[in-house]
Amino acid sequence: MSLDKLIHDCKKGKRKAQEQLYRNYASVLFGVCLKYSRNKTEAEDNLHDSFMTIFSKIEQYTKKGSFEGWIKRITVNTVLQKYRKEEHLNLVSENFEEEINIDTSYADISLTTLLGYIQELPNKYRTTFNLYVLDGYSHKEISDLLGTSTGTSKSNLARARMILKEKIEKENINIA
Numbered sequence: 001m002s003l004d005k006l007i008h009d010c011k012k013g014k015r016k017a018q019e020q021l022y023r024n025y026a027s028v029l030f031g032v033c034l035k036y037s038r039n040k041t042e043a044e045d046n047l048h049d050s051f052m053t054i055f056s057k058i059e060q061y062t063k064k065g066s067f068e069g070w071i072k073r074i075t076v077n078t079v080l081q082k083y084r085k086e087e088h089l090n091l092v093s094e095n096f097e098e099e100i101n102i103d104t105s106y107a108d109i110s111l112t113t114l115l116g117y118i119q120e121l122p123n124k125y126r127t128t129f130n131l132y133v134l135d136g137y138s139h140k141e142i143s144d145l146l147g148t149s150t151g152t153s154k155s156n157l158a159r160a161r162m163i164l165k166e167k168i169e170k171e172n173i174n175i176a
Contacts, residue, residue, distance in 0.1 A: 001017075003067060006020055006021055007058065007061060010055065010058050011058050011059055021054075022051055025071060026051075029047055029050055029051070029071065029072070029075050030044075032075045032079075033050065033075060034115070035118070035134055036079045036080075036130055037079070037119065038119055038120075038126075046078070046082065049078050049082060050071075054074050054075075057074065077145075083127065084147075113171065114164075117164055118164070121160050124156050125156050125159050125160035125163065126160065127146070127156075128146075129157060129161070129164075131145065139157075
């Protein structure tokens with residue numbers, strides 16, 4: 001079934017089409033959810049919530065831009081909205097703009113380990129880090145999404161990088 005037909009059938013509320021859409025995109029969106037979640041269970045919950053939002057808003061998809069990009073944006077926004085509601089996202093308002101560079105060229109660290117370190121970050125740092133570093137949002141866009149200042153976004157990013165740098169350096173010491 002073509003993507004256009006699948007979207008059309010989803011807009012009509014056809015369960016088989018919704019199931020197929022889920023199968024086609026669940027793994028991609030789970031990766032997005034995993035970046036913003038503390039663990040696999042939370043990512044699964046966020047994936048479920050994201051698909052509920054996608055199905056409820058699919059009428060709004062107008063074929064401008066890629067469908068995958070559209071559902072990824074919905075997923076990120078659904079997760080961020082959930083954290084704002086649960087007040088997990090208490091953002092730091094101090095101005096901490098020191099740039100922290102993480103040199104991983106010397107470290108023998110697996111992607112799984114690095115993802116684990118990112119997931120261990122406090123929500124405010126993990127969210128800002130993911131939006132800026134992994135998803136390419138600007139500090140202005142992040143501050144708009146999270147309802148904070150650009151200085152807070154920069155501060156949270158710097159603190160996330162500092163924490164990650166310390167964990168990576170500690171990992172390197174333990175390996176040596």
